[in-house]
Amino acid sequence: MSFRAVLAFPGDLSTPTGGYAYDRAVLAALPDAGVAISALPLPAGFPFPAPEQVRQALERLEGVPHDHVLLMDGLALGALPPAEVAGLPHAKVALVHHPLALEAGLAASQQARFSANERAVLATCTQVVCTSPGTGRTLVADYGVDPARLTVALPGTASAPRVPADGDPPRLLAVGSVIPRKGYETLVSALSTLHDLPWSLDVIGGLDFDPAHVAQVRGAIAKAGLGDRIQLKGASSPQDLDAAYLGADLFVHPSHYEGYGMVLAEALRRGLPLLCTTGGAAAETVPDGAGVKVPPGDATALAHALRPLIADRTARRALADAAFQAGQALPGWPDTACAIAGALTRARASGRVAA
Structure with a gap:
């Protein structure tokens, strides 16, 4: 039976990055996997939000009906205060494309702050979804994520024609x-x-x-x-x-x-x-x-x-x-959606959901 969820992400869903492309595809594919999901834009500025943007993000998350499962993109989730996220009365699922602390160009102090905050905020989530086995191993080893609540949902790829790749010069x-x-x-x-x-x-x-x-x-x-x-x-x-x-x-x-x-x-x-x-x-x-x-x-x-x-x-x-x-052996987006739907279902069954 279908149930309701929201995918929360920062800024503009049309942003041309792989993470946002993943989010767009998941929003399109999850209904066929039995999840009535909607988009919840949070303020831009993450993962370096101003205090006002953090406040607005938390207000928008709190405003989601409490019987909906929250699927939260790690680009925002990893920078939110763990205590405030823990207080949200929803079943919560993290969607981690890659840990924020592993972004290149960060100062050591920024890396440490991201690592500690993300570890704490992931602990507030009933389930954690990541996009590769390698990222999953990192979350288990370095962020304290229990493998029992971790789901790897590889990105799908759409069918595409084979390219000639025969130009000269290349x-x-x-x-x-x-x-x-x-x-x-x-x-x-x-x-x-x-x-x-x-x-x-x-x-x-x-x-x-x-x-x-x-x-x-x-x-x-x-x-x-x-x-x-x-x-x-x-x-x-x-x-x-x-x-x-x-x-x-x-x-x-x-x-x-x-x-x-x-x-x-x-x-x-x-x-x-x-x-x-x-x-x-x-x-x-x-x-x-x-x-x-x-x-x-x-x-x-x-x-x-x-x-x-x-x-x-x-x-x-x-x-x-x-x-x-x-x-040709790569998964499609229906496979991705099925994996995420399973994590959302488990969160709904065991997480904090209002009656």
Whole structure:
């Protein structure tokens, strides 16, 4: 029997990041899994909210009918005061894309504060949902989450046509917001040693989250003399992103850490030759043999891996075949929704729900 829940998230649901894309897809798929779910926008500003934004967020959560299950995105939940969250009279489920303390570019004091707060606030939730086995292991080992109340709900991937990936010279594609965690300065450094090879790179991802870092990346591109070969395209519409995948010949993902790496799954599904790091869950999202993997933050290793893939079309084709095969085994969004519906059902049965 269907029951009611809300998915609470900060800011604008249309924000072009993997976490928000996950939330959008879950909202669309959960009704077919037996959960009547609605969206509950919280104030923007998380995970660094002003006190007024925290107050408003708590008021909106308190205003949800008490017989609804709260599914709370960790981007907001991890920065809310644990005592106030514990006082909410709802069954509560956390949705953790990746722990806030693992975002790159944080000061040690910020990391410690996030880690302690998130550990405490997760303890107030009846169930915890995360997006990869690797993130789940981190939550158990470092955040005190009991495996019995943990659900891994891998992101789904929609069906997509296989891309040709046969251009020459190759067109490289990277997808992800230009923020420190995504490792674009490492990628620029690696590509600066490959001037002798023909290639181009488009980076598709938001430029508004960390303007100072965007300026650093632009400066690195200019210093390397690659302004005519590397383009920061900014965020794009789903249609334009599909076109970018279709026109690419090699997918590159230099991220320092991923809670899952939805764009990696999208590249695999389309059969794009793929080079990524082993940062966080990315090492498992891309199965061994389905892509080339290097340590995060290592520009030399990245350059050594890029060179043969850029230079050898045959090598890219073999990697494309392996990626496509792995991509066909990825779960769909109905699978994701089913896993989350199970966690919500368990929370409803054992959590604090008003009669």
